[in-house]
Structure formats: structure tokens, C-alpha cells
Amino acid sequence: MLRMQALAAVAATAVGCLALVGCGSENRSPTGTPAAQDERLHDLLPAEIRKRGTIRVATDMGYAPFEYFSANQQPVGLDVDLMRALEPILGVRFAISDTTYAGIIPALEAKRYDVGWSAIVIASLGGTGAVDFLVYIDPSLDSVLVASSNTSIRKSLDLCGKTFAFLQAEKSVSTDEASALCRKAGKPAIKWKFFQKTPDVILAVESGQVDARVAYVVNGTYYVKASKGKLKLVQGVLPRSPLTMGVAVPVDQKGLEAALRGGLQRLIANGTYARILKRYGATPVGVRRITIRQ
Secondary structure, X not given: OOOOOOOOOOOOOOOOEEEOOOOOXXXXXXXXXXXXXXXXXXXXXXXXXXXXOEEEEEEOOOEOXXXXXXXXXXXXXXXXXXXXXXXXHHOOEEEEEEOOOOOHHHHHHOOOOOEEXXXXXXXXXXXXXXXXXXXEEOOEEOEEEXXXXXXXXXXXXXXXXXXXXXXOOOOOHHHHHHHHXXXXXXXXXXXXXXXXXXXXXXXXXXXOOOOEEEEOHHHHHHHHHHXXXXXXXXXXXXXXXXXXXXXEEEOOOHHHHHHHXXXXXXXXXXXXXXXXXXXXXXXXXXXXXXXXXX
């Protein structure tokens, strides 16, 4: 299943670690008082993380509105806000490293990072047995992004023979099913072209180098707005499929997993999670309970 990404406000090509500094408004309780550290959750963290004071996060920056760089090169977005809201509760900070989507799980296996938090689509990077996923976003997919001048895609069979842009390691049940429908109708299947980073994907769609990019309403809408008229969203042309997303945690880090799960559930309970999702137009894809999948 595809992991969709959106255009970064400023394209980031260098790989670097950026500590998230300061505490935003989401670090406060609904009453406006500073969020208190949860000693039980803090104590669940591995000793190394407690000593270091940071959770190292592998992320593919550029997946707006979930994680992307602001104009002054600061990490921002829905996921970043959730991390900042968790910092005072867990008593540690999150340090983000910008890497590639395909490199997240290998980097966790190599112990270079503690978690992978990049709106990871479980069907795309899951199933390795190396990580568990804390499910915190659960959208579905049925739309495509195309150049605003593209009038050739209006219905499902219009996708036949078209070239779609994907990131390395992405998968898409929807395009596979659409290709099967094309072949059944005697038409050519959908073609795939792979790119390393999201800005390259978006440029390829805008310029007509490829015909389309799969999308869902949350970041599809963001793409269109950020493109300033260069892109449009065509809805309902792909077979609808789940796009369940999770935070990747190594299977041998059950304490870290429990701390993050408990912290996220606390954000749901006190309303912070809902406010953050609303801020980014993501309310329809939220969950009521943090679950674990592989």
C-alpha cells in the first residue's frame, strides 16, 4: 500500500538530524497549564533514552501536512506537533533525522534510530518482523493528483496505460487493482516510475513527466493548495483501499513502544490529538485508540 507524501515548503536534499526545540501550545493541558511529566511512562523508556534525553526519529521529510520543513528550515507538521506534545509527558525530546522512506526500517534494524515516524503506511513497510507499528492515522485511498492542465483522467479506465510516480519502497494495492480492471477491459496496465524524494515526485507530475500520483483527501488537498494552481485532485477514480499508518518501533523495544502508546493515548484522552488533527484538516482519518500491528 502506498505511503503518500506531500510537497515540502522548502525542498530538503541533505540528510541531517534536527533536534526539535521548544514546547508549542500543544504541550499544555486543556486548562492551559503546562503538561506534567508522566513518571510511569517516563520509566518505561529504555535507560539509554532516559540518559540521552532524546528519542531519535527516522523521518522522510516532505510528507506534508505530516512532516515537512518550514521556510526557515524548521521541521513542522502534524507528526511534529504530536511529538512536541509528547515531549513534556515523556520527559524527553524527539530528534528528527531526514532520511529516505525506503531507508527507515533498515536504519532501525541497524540501531541508528529509535523509532520511524513518517506517516508510514504499514502495508508498504510492514511485514518484516523487525518492527511493530503504533496505528495513529487510518485513511483510505481512491484519488489521484494530476497536473491542472490534464483533462485525460476523469474515470477509472482513463488510468489505463498512464504512468504513476512513486517513491522507492512504496506499494499500491489500488493501482494494482486498477491495472487488473484495465487488462480485463483489454487496455494496457498502469506504469510505475520511481523517485528518491517527494519534491521530485511532485515536479514530475507538475511538469507532465508522469501522468499522476495516487492521493487521499488530506494530503491530496494540501498538495493542490501548495502547488498554487499547478495540480488538481481527481477523486474516486481508484478502487478504494485502506492506508493505515503507524509509528515504527523495533520489536525488541517493548518499553519504548508502551511509553509511546500510552503517551499518544493520553493525547487522545485530553483532546490534544483531536486539536492537532483538526489544525491540518485530518480529523476524518483519526483513530479513537492506539493499536499495534506488524
